[in-house]
Amino acid sequence: MVINTVPFTLPGFTITETRQEEARLIIEASSTATSAICPNCQQVSRHSHGWYPRRPQDLPCIGEGVYLELTVRRFRCLNPECPKKTFAERFPDWLPTYARRTTRLTKVLRRVGFEVSAESGRRILRWFAITISGDTLLRIVKRTPVVPTRTPRVVGIDDWALRKGQRYGSLILDQETRQVVELLKGRTAEDVQPWFQAHTEVEIVTRDRSPEYRNALTATAPQAQQVLDRWHLLLNLRHLAEHVIASVYRRLKKLPMPFELQSSRPRFLRSLREQQRMDASRQRRLDLYHEVQRLKQLGLNPSQMLQQLPHSYYTLRLFYHAPEFPERMPGRTLRSKLEPYLDYLESRFQAGCQSVSQLHKEIQTQGYPGTPTLVSNWLQARRLLAYADPASVDTLPITATSSSLPSAHKLAWLLVLAPEKLTDHDAAMLCHIRQDEAIHHFYDLAQEFRGLLQARSTERLDDWLETAAHSTLPKVRTFTRGLRAEYAFLRAALEHEWSNGQTEGQITRLKFIKRQMYGRASFELLRQKVLYHPGST
Ligand SMILES: [Zn+2]
Numbered sequence: 001m002v003i004n005t006v007p008f009t010l011p012g013f014t015i016t017e018t019r020q021e022e023a024r025l026i027i028e029a030s031s032t033a034t035s036a037i038c039p040n041c042q043q044v045s046r047h048s049h050g051w052y053p054r055r056p057q058d059l060p061c062i063g064e065g066v067y068l069e070l071t072v073r074r075f076r077c078l079n080p081e082c083p084k085k086t087f088a089e090r091f092p093d094w095l096p097t098y099a100r101r102t103t104r105l106t107k108v109l110r111r112v113g114f115e116v117s118a119e120s121g122r123r124i125l126r127w128f129a130i131t132i133s134g135d136t137l138l139r140i141v142k143r144t145p146v147v148p149t150r151t152p153r154v155v156g157i158d159d160w161a162l163r164k165g166q167r168y169g170s171l172i173l174d175q176e177t178r179q180v181v182e183l184l185k186g187r188t189a190e191d192v193q194p195w196f197q198a199h200t201e202v203e204i205v206t207r208d209r210s211p212e213y214r215n216a217l218t219a220t221a222p223q224a225q226q227v228l229d230r231w232h233l234l235l236n237l238r239h240l241a242e243h244v245i246a247s248v249y250r251r252l253k254k255l256p257m258p259f260e261l262q263s264s265r266p267r268f269l270r271s272l273r274e275q276q277r278m279d280a281s282r283q284r285r286l287d288l289y290h291e292v293q294r295l296k297q298l299g300l301n302p303s304q305m306l307q308q309l310p311h312s313y314y315t316l317r318l319f320y321h322a323p324e325f326p327e328r329m330p331g332r333t334l335r336s337k338l339e340p341y342l343d344y345l346e347s348r349f350q351a352g353c354q355s356v357s358q359l360h361k362e363i364q365t366q367g368y369p370g371t372p373t374l375v376s377n378w379l380q381a382r383r384l385l386a387y388a389d390p391a392s393v394d395t396l397p398i399t400a401t402s403s404s405l406p407s408a409h410k411l412a413w414l415l416v417l418a419p420e421k422l423t424d425h426d427a428a429m430l431c432h433i434r435q436d437e438a439i440h441h442f443y444d445l446a447q448e449f450r451g452l453l454q455a456r457s458t459e460r461l462d463d464w465l466e467t468a469a470h471s472t473l474p475k476v477r478t479f480t481r482g483l484r485a486e487y488a489f490l491r492a493a494l495e496h497e498w499s500n501g502q503t504e505g506q507i508t509r510l511k512f513i514k515r516q517m518y519g520r521a522s523f524e525l526l527r528q529k530v531l532y533h534p535g536s537t
Helices: 103-115 118-127 134-143 189-198 211-220 230-254 272-297 313-321 339-350 356-365 372-387 390-395 408-416 424-433 437-455 458-469 474-485 487-495 501-516 523-531
Strands: 013-021 024-031 048-054 057-061 064-076 086-088 154-163 167-174 179-185 204-207 225-228
Touching (some): 134 523, 167 189, 189 211, 211 225, 225 487, 230 408, 408 437, 437 487, 458 474, 458 487, 501 523
Parallel strands (some): 204 225
Antiparallel strands (some): 048 064, 064 086, 154 167
16 A cells, blocks of 8 residues: 655655555655765765665554665765775764664664663563564663763762672762762672772762771772761661660560550461471571681681672671670561461451451462461460450460560661651650660660751760760660761761762662562673663763
8 A cells, every 4th residue: 555645754865655564664765865975084975876775664653663765875985095985875863874773763762671671671662563672672772871971079889789688789879960870799898999999080979887888988089088878877876776675675575565555466376387487597597607607717707708608798797796696686586477467357357257267268369378277376366365354465375475565676766766757656665665764865865866967967976976985885885986986977977968868769779670670680781771861862
């Protein structure tokens, strides 16, 4: 079928015919140029030397794939000095030499290729009548230049996990443009030094408290002001809070829980298999602890142990420094399989359903993977509770395995967050644990630390360090000593507006991209995708 008129033009060409062939729209056109510039000697030539065809793919039109059938000229170069005897017309604006696609089509493919995985991209593009292989899409992504031309002045550096808990990388962000400028393998001083050696123009670096980054920067970027990241400092504080709570957790558990804070949910015994899993998990940690201690005797540090032990650096470091085996934080036990369905079960119980097989069937359709045994245990416990006197709940055997006091991990946030951000329940819980003298003392310190970070007040910092250095809590004193060792960087954190908030955002984006590639992407492809910025190409 021949279509006579088309609602568009191809500049420099006369459209001679438009026809439909299978599911494609073919647009035939001939070049109208009468002269061209020799790409070698830049001289104009008007001497035609015949024609040759090009058949590039273009953007689709009215739901059909479009192919151009172009007849372009070949010219003769008359310059006797020029080694090029003939040359073809060029269209740098929209059809690069030898390209099989127009620039506007490549642009769309690139956007899709950076947005989703190559395979999803191929499928999505097919709906829009663009036929392209996943490999071609990947090639377009890999060939896109992504290294920024601007030299960054203020950067943020942070680490991210390539394989969770095993292999890490570092991300460097230009704080002023908010664009990722480099993704590096590893996060040791050796890994990041070459980049800083090559970028002596960097004036300010925001970082977390990793000694590796500190050493690398001090050695290779002495001109740069190091600034501790305020958000990481808050995380350090939260971590400290968790340790402080853990050290008095037994005492906190003994405080009589006010009735309004008591959980109305029955706790239930774990199945034998769940108990076995927990025991096995503890044994694995214990074995690892002994192994770390053995390697420590041989003179290895945690970074060197990473080569042999497939565990996270943080775990190795924790075990390395622990004088004895660190049990898991109290209250932080494996979740029961039943946990996501407890609210539902509770509502069904309230509605009068007490059949194990019925309840099991119902939650199975919602995705519960376990056996009816756990449901039966829960139901027994729930029935007991229903007929028990609330005051005696604590003495019931079903509550024996867990307390209604949240884990140290959860409680830590209550001490660190601003009071106005707490819910009524959390505020009541905070009030409850502050009955303990140590927690009461620590809470004031924690709140002042958060406050001075927010207010960016160096005077308050000096006062705080003075007070905290004399704290009755040894962990607080250790924390303060650590901060004092980095006093200049800590002070800079308050004096400079720069912080790692943007870096955190980019790491979230990196994780998203990694998930999209189902964790199978090579480091190079990941780097390409993370460094890409739609405005840049
Ligand atoms: Zn020439």
